[in-house]
Amino acid sequence: MSKEVHPFEKYLRGGMIPHIWCEGCGNGIILNCFVHAIDDLKMNTDKIVVVSGIGCIGRLSGYTNTDSYHTTHGRAIAFATGVKLANPGLTVVVISGDGDLFAIGGNHFIHAARRNVDIKVICANNFNYGMTGGQYGPTTPLNAWTTTTPYGNIEHPFNLVHLAAASGAVYVARWTTLHVRRLVESIKKMLQKEGFAFIEVITPCPEIYGRRNKMATGTEMMNWFKNASDIQNNSDPAKAEISSERIVLGEFIDIEKPTYDHLLRDMISKVQKKIEGSEQE
Amino acid sequence: MPMRMWRKPLDTEKVKVAQGEVHIIKSRCKGCNFCIEFCPKEMLETSEEFNERGVHPPKVKDKSVCALCSFCEAVCPDFAIYSVQKECKDGC
Amino acid sequence: MAQKDRTVLTGKHFMEGDVACAEGAIAAGCRFFAGYPITPATEVAERMAQRLPEVGGIYVQMEDEISSLAAVIGASYAGAKAMTATSGPGFSLMQENIGLAVITETPCVIVNVMRGGPSTGQPTKPAQQDVMQAKWGSHGDYEIIALAPNSVQEMFDLTIEAFNLSEIYRVPVIVLGDEIVGHMWERVTIPSKEAIKIVNRKKPQVPPEKYAPFKPDKDLVPPMATFGQGYHFYATGLTHDETGRPRTDSAEAQRKLVQRLCDKIRKNEDKIVKVDRVMLEDADVAVVSYGVTSRAALSAVRKARQEGIKAGLLRIVTVWPFPDKYVAKIAKQVKALVVPEMNYGQLVREVERAAKETPVKFLPKLGEEPHKPIEILDALRRVHK
Numbered sequence: 208m209s210k211e212v213h214p215f216e217k218y219l220r221g222g223m224i225p226h227i228w229c230e231g232c233g234n235g236i237i238l239n240c241f242v243h244a245i246d247d248l249k250m251n252t253d254k255i256v257v258v259s260g261i262g263c264i265g266r267l268s269g270y271t272n273t274d275s276y277h278t279t280h281g282r283a284i285a286f287a288t289g290v291k292l293a294n295p296g297l298t299v300v301v302i303s304g305d306g307d308l309f310a311i312g313g314n315h316f317i318h319a320a321r322r323n324v325d326i327k328v329i330c331a332n333n334f335n336y337g338m339t340g341g342q343y344g345p346t347t348p349l350n351a352w353t354t355t356t357p358y359g360n361i362e363h364p365f366n367l368v369h370l371a372a373a374s375g376a377v378y379v380a381r382w383t384t385l386h387v388r389r390l391v392e393s394i395k396k397m398l399q400k401e402g403f404a405f406i407e408v409i410t411p412c413p414e415i416y417g418r419r420n421k422m423a424t425g426t427e428m429m430n431w432f433k434n435a436s437d438i439q440n441n442s443d444p445a446k447a448e449i450s451s452e453r454i455v456l457g458e459f460i461d462i463e464k465p466t467y468d469h470l471l472r473d474m475i476s477k478v479q480k481k482i483e484g485s486e487q488e
Numbered sequence: 489m490p491m492r493m494w495r496k497p498l499d500t501e502k503v504k505v506a507q508g509e510v511h512i513i514k515s516r517c518k519g520c521n522f523c524i525e526f527c528p529k530e531m532l533e534t535s536e537e538f539n540e541r542g543v544h545p546p547k548v549k550d551k552s553v554c555a556l557c558s559f560c561e562a563v564c565p566d567f568a569i570y571s572v573q574k575e576c577k578d579g580c
Numbered sequence: 581m582a583q584k585d586r587t588v589l590t591g592k593h594f595m596e597g598d599v600a601c602a603e604g605a606i607a608a609g610c611r612f613f614a615g616y617p618i619t620p621a622t623e624v625a626e627r628m629a630q631r632l633p634e635v636g637g638i639y640v641q642m643e644d645e646i647s648s649l650a651a652v653i654g655a656s657y658a659g660a661k662a663m664t665a666t667s668g669p670g671f672s673l674m675q676e677n678i679g680l681a682v683i684t685e686t687p688c689v690i691v692n693v694m695r696g697g698p699s700t701g702q703p704t705k706p707a708q709q710d711v712m713q714a715k716w717g718s719h720g721d722y723e724i725i726a727l728a729p730n731s732v733q734e735m736f737d738l739t740i741e742a743f744n745l746s747e748i749y750r751v752p753v754i755v756l757g758d759e760i761v762g763h764m765w766e767r768v769t770i771p772s773k774e775a776i777k778i779v780n781r782k783k784p785q786v787p788p789e790k791y792a793p794f795k796p797d798k799d800l801v802p803p804m805a806t807f808g809q810g811y812h813f814y815a816t817g818l819t820h821d822e823t824g825r826p827r828t829d830s831a832e833a834q835r836k837l838v839q840r841l842c843d844k845i846r847k848n849e850d851k852i853v854k855v856d857r858v859m860l861e862d863a864d865v866a867v868v869s870y871g872v873t874s875r876a877a878l879s880a881v882r883k884a885r886q887e888g889i890k891a892g893l894l895r896i897v898t899v900w901p902f903p904d905k906y907v908a909k910i911a912k913q914v915k916a917l918v919v920p921e922m923n924y925g926q927l928v929r930e931v932e933r934a935a936k937e938t939p940v941k942f943l944p945k946l947g948e949e950p951h952k953p954i955e956i957l958d959a960l961r962r963v964h965k
Contacts, residue, residue, distance in 0.1 A: 211513045213567045220814065223825070224567060230518035230543070235565025243562065253810040258654075269814055269826060274807040276657060277816035277826075278650065279680045285647030289654025289662070290807060292638050293612050297658065297808050315650075318643040385526070387562040425520045471638065478633040482584055 218242035218252070220272045227266055231417075231425020233384035233410030234264050237302065237331055240387055242271065244394035256299045258287045260307035263338045263412075264331035267302050281311030284319045287326045295468050298327070298398060305332040306344040309365055313345070320374035320403045322467040327397050328405045330367060333412035341415040348449070352419045367407045368444040372460045377402035379444060379460035383409040383432040386456065393458065402466045409454065507574040508556030510548050516568035519543035523560035523569050529553045532560065586634045588773040597735045597762040598623035598665075601691055601755065602631060604739030605663050607776055610689070611637035612662040614651035616644055616670060619703040620759040621693040624665035645670035649677040653686045657815070659806040661743055665691035668710055669700060671717070678752055679718035682841060684815045685750035685794070685802065687781055689742045692754055693762035696947070705948040706759035708871055708922040712929075714754045715900045721838050723845035725852060726754040726900040728871040732766035738897070744779040745852065749844055750801050756899060758922070760872045760950060788812060794837075795822040800844040845901055853903045856895035859885065863892030865964050866910050867918045868931050870896040872950055877920060880956035889964050902930045911935035916963035918943065920951045939963070 213219075219242070228234045245252065252273050259268040261280035268275035278286045283301045291299045301308075308316050308330050319326065335353050336342045343353040343360050346367065350359045371379045378400050382390040390408060397404040411417060411428030422428045432454060439447070440457040447455040497503075510532070517539055524532045524546050531554060535547035546569065548554075554571065561570040588607045595603070602624050605613070613628040615621075629639040638655075642648040648664045655662040666674065671692045681688055696702030697709045710717075714726040725745050729738045735757060742753040782803040784791050793813040796802045802822075805811035818826040819834050827833035845852065856874075859881060860866060869877040874895045884891035894910050896903055907930075911917060917935055919928040920943040928942045941963050945951050 211511050213513065213570050214561075214572075215567065219567065220812075225516050225518070226566070228565065231520040231522075232565060235567070236522075236563060239562060239564065239567065252812070254808055256658075256807050266826075269816065272812055274812055275814040276654070276684075277814070277818065278653075279676050279817055282646065282650040282677065282680075285642060285650035286654035288640070288642075288647075289612070289614060289651030289656075290658040291654075292640060292651075293655035293658035293660040293662070294808055314643055315647050318647075384565075385563070387559070391562070425522060426525045429522060429525070471640075475633045475636060475638075479636065482586060482634060 215239070215242045215246060218245060218272050220270055223270050226270055228263060229414040231411055231413040231428070232263070233333070233408070233425075234267065234331055236384040236387065237264070237329065237408055237410060238267055238270055240390045241302065241329070241394060243391045244398060247391065248395055248398060250298070250398065254297050256290055256297050258283045258290070258299065258301045260303040260312060261338070262304035262307050262336070264302060264304045265307060281307050282315065283307065284312060284315040284326065284328065288319055288324050291324060291326050292468065292471065295325070295472075300327045300329070302329045302331070305330060305334070305346040305367070306336045309345045309367065309370070317370070317374040320371060320376045320405070323375060323377060323402045323464050324467045325401055326403060328403070329394070330405070330407045331410045332367065332407050333410045333416055335412060335416040337412045337415045341419065353416070366445065366447060368447050368459050371405040372444040375403070375464070376405045376460060377462050377464050378404035380405075380458040381407040381409070381447060381456050383436060383454065383456065384411065385429050385432040386436070402464055409449070506556040508554035508558070508571040509551065509574045510554055510560060510569060510571050512545055512547070513568045514539045514545040516566045517543055517545035518566050519545070520565060522563045522565070526563055527560055528557060529555060585773070586631070588770060588776065590770050590772045593768045593770060594765055595732055595768045596623055596765050597732045597757060598693065599627045600732045600736040600768050601665070601739045601757065601762075602627035603770065604736040605689065605743065606631055606635060606637070607736075607770070607773075608661065608740040608743035609778055610661045610663050610743060611635065612652065612655040612660040613638070613664065614640045614642050614648040614655070614662070615664045615666065616642060616648050618667045618670045620695055620762045621665040621667050621691060623762070624691055624693070645673040646677065649674045649681070649690065652688050653677060653681050653684070656686045656688050657807055661687070661747070663689040663691065665693065667693050667695045667703070668697045671710055671713065675717040678724070679720055679722065680817045681752040682718070682722045682724065683817055683837075685804070685841070686752065687746040687750050687804070688752050689739065689746055690752055690754050691739070692756055694756060694758040702948070704759065706872060706922060706950065707946070708758060708873065708926065711756065711899060711923065711926040714756055721842060723842045724752055724754060724900060725749065725845065725898065726756050727897060728756045728899045729761055730871050730874045730895070731761065732764060733768050735761060736768050736770065740776060744777065747779050747781045748801070749848065749852070750781065750804060751845065756871065758872050784811065792822045793824045794820060796840060796844075800840055800847060849901050852898060853901060853906070854897040855903050855906045856893070856897060857906075858893040858895065860892035860894060860910060862890055863910070863913065864890045864915050865918065865960055866892045866894055866914045867920065867956060867960065868894045868896065868907060869920055870899055870927065873920045873922060876951045876953045877956050879953035880960060883953060883957050884960045887961075889960055891960050891964075896927075899927065902934070904934045907931055907934035908936070911938040914938065916941060918956060918959045918963060920945065920956050922946070922950060
């Protein structure tokens with residue numbers, strides 16, 4: 208009997224698979240698409256740093272066979288900023304959750320986007336805080352049932368792609384874990400683009416979110432994605448709704464803007480030239 | 489549903505549909521059913537056997553129809569299934 | 581044309597304390613500063629913003645102190661010597677990430693120029709009210725190193741020392757200044773570049789396949805790999821084993837890790853702790869003091885000697901780990917210890933603990949005025965009787 212070896216085995220950290228994610232959880236698909244993109248691009252994994260925060264998706268950095276760091280809650284983007292500025296030769300990818308990036312980490316997200324720091328951010332949006340048992344978060348739909356909204360959620364959720372675009376991100380896209388081909392292509396695009404790039408990936412959390420909101424299995428949630436998805440490339444991210452009837456997907460923003468790194472290096476080199484110049488006088 | 493053509497394409501003899509072979513790492517399967525649910529050829533089904541975690545991994549229903557789309561491989565969250573190109577036997 | 585080396589501004593200067601601290605950092609090799617303005621530490625940031633580009637370093641002003649320390653940790657893992665500077669309110673915000681730096685054994689320097697607290701307090705007035713927080717501020721069991729400069733020259737020298745200690749022990753080191761030492765101007769002598777001793781973190785001696793990122797050497801400190809060099813290592817804030825893998829399940833892993841992180845400092849105390857012993861050989865009363873207060877203490881001790889009182893001064897430079905042995909030793913020798921602090925009782929508790937039966941007279945001071953030498957002298961006179 209031949210030993211089955213998955214084609215992406217070399218991108219996975221030895222001894223860590225099977226991962227901790229539930230049956231039907233989409234986080235594994237995000238991991239799969241991420242390593243698929245790296246494989247397609249034949250990237251040198253020595254130069255990739257994966258940073259994640261706290262949450263189920265936060266465990267992802269432990270599963271990739273790369274330099275990885277698992278930060279405190281919400282601070283993955285700030286940490287990633289430090290890494291990228293100190294060594295611009297690295298490709299720094301932040302893969303974290305809706306709560307980690309947009310509740311506690313919201314401030315760091317908008318500022319990194321504003322500065323256009325050259326980091327790549329993938330958000331696993333499963334509409335709740337799964338790791339802690341299913342509390343509501345900034346992307347939980349109105350009226351949803353979670354353990355801390357037992358009478359239905361009374362808060363309006365964020366539109367993440369709108370937030371990212373408004374903050375200044377140069378690449379903004381939204382896909383679901385069903386749209387694996389497009390997600391891989393988006394990740395590839397993001398890895399090759401300079402500047403703050405953001406992909407929202409809608410992912411099933413059947414065990415905790417879905418089960419309490421009439422979608423008890425992964426396949427039910429994925430079928431919701433299948434039936435409600437509406438790909439509208441280049442449409443206005445402000446209108447990119449997510450509801451039971453319609454999930455607007457696509458690439459919303461793809462622009463060019465000087466990155467923080469470039470502006471920083473330019474400034475440093477100008478300062479140093481000035482010193483050299485004054486030395487010559 | 490197979491494509492209906494009003495005439496036969498000139499290169500039908502030359503162009504072959506890819507042929508794939510699905511491999512399943514049964515111990516990794518968590519039973520999410522994504523591969524079974526979304527295979528465009530509907531060639532996978534739940535098996536009767538159990539793996540170590542008490543789950544029925546998928547099994548190939550009809551191995552002749554696999555077109556190597558690799559969707560099962562891409563949509564599996566657990567790296568438990570992948571497809572490879574079938575070994576070429578007759579001048580393909 | 582050779583580029584002018586602006587890393588060490590060798591020579592005699594008249595400088596502000598915060599500025600001297602920034603210069604010390606640059607002289608020590610710091611090339612990354614992430615911070616947020618806060619009185620009375622803003623001048624450190626301003627100086628770094630101006631000077632770091634001159635030496636090819638990076639200044640980034642983050643959106644708050646939380647992200648400042650997070651960015652510092654990230655830069656350190658990417659190979660840079662990194663620092664931030666703040667005061668009480670910002671220091672409080674940084675506590676969670678200090679814990680992260682401790683458990684991922686990240687070399688970094690945090691300057692806390694202490695001001696009146698709690699909360700917003702008195703931003704422009706000095707205090708020594710964050711001393712306990714420097715040791716106990718983050719949750720969990722851990723040890724850090726904290727140094728207390730008492731002059732502008734020490735703001736320069738001890739910042740270099742802080743970087744060296746952080747690199748040797750892979751631990752965050754806190755420079756505990758205060759508003760007086762931070763904002764006053766004094767003479768600073770900056771030595772030549774060659775005269776400044778710089779220590780760098782240990783690098784792995786094994787190839788990536790054999791590297792375990794948290795496997796310690798005999799000194800209890802693991803060699804540190806840098807991102808981007810092929811080590812593919814994983815560092816997490818979760819309790820982990822020597823390979824870096826999370827071990828949230830194992831009591832053994834928790835015990836091993838927490839004990840080593842603490843023992844790393846405790847067992848190396850003799851190499852870390854620094855004190856100044858002034859006129860202590862024949863003393864029968866002594867002042868135990870640190871930071872800005874020690875300046876008045878020195879003056880008081882000298883005046884006491886003129887009056888015939890055999891007084892001495894134990895000036896603590898390394899506040900944490902606390903110099904237990906030095907305090908215990910002098911306590912056995914003297915009638916009483918006098919501890920002046922610009923707070924309502926912090927390091928004095930450590931002194932009392934180490935001094936055991938020896939009486940300790942505590943002189944608190946709250947508000948902008950530091951102790952006057954006469955106040956400490958009076959206390960010496962009284963305990964001497």
